[in-house]
Amino acid sequence: MTRASGAVSEIVDYHLVPRNPMNFDPAIEIRFGSGGLVPAIVQDSATAKVLMLAYVNRESLEKMMETGETWFWSRSRQALWHKGETSGNTQRIVSISIDCDSDALLIEVEPRGPACHTGQTSCFFQPLK
């Protein structure tokens, strides 16, 4: 993986905002891709189980910084999505990491309930093989 990618449409120098309670590193550029999104892996910080994959845009990242809970961009609804808003199964953010080419996030959380809308702990419950 290199920093040059045809699929990346925008490089954003993401600046710290004063209200930020999470000490976001202002030097890190996030390489938002198609639609201004990056994929984010959500992992349970206690069990290390991978819970879900969702997409983050600048606005959802700002909401995460403000609230300390996970927010995503719903591609199906084309709307900002506070995880657990209706189910109550919010996720408290423990840490956020970015990968070596700055186009994917890993969010470690303490989940307040199942991640999946089916009631499963993780969205990855179907074996492909």
Add this chain to the structure above:
Amino acid sequence: MTRASGAVSEIVDYHLVPRNPMNFDPAIEIRFGSGGLVPAIVQDSATAKVLMLAYVNRESLEKMMETGETWFWSRSRQALWHKGETSGNTQRIVSISIDCDSDALLIEVEPRGPACHTGQTSCFFQPLK
């Protein structure tokens, strides 16, 4: 997350091929998105560490089924990519799961070396906060 998504361009009913050594479930539809790709999370099956995120197309999935090692589609090089081909740090596949809306994969592996081209075990070594 629902099965209806504007970002999904293709639904593929992925059929078992006779040479398949991994007993791929032919009933599962993979919802390949933009560019015929789905994101795949690679996790160490022993340590549960999330190692990397990469993209899979039909051809790379077939190569995984054939060889039992990870293959991806490199978006920067626009080429099929056998992980570890040059570094020797291949990843033996233990399991593949698909998420509830069938547009992301979780691949558990036994890595033969660091996942990251920087020499780090995981590509997610930079804290964002």
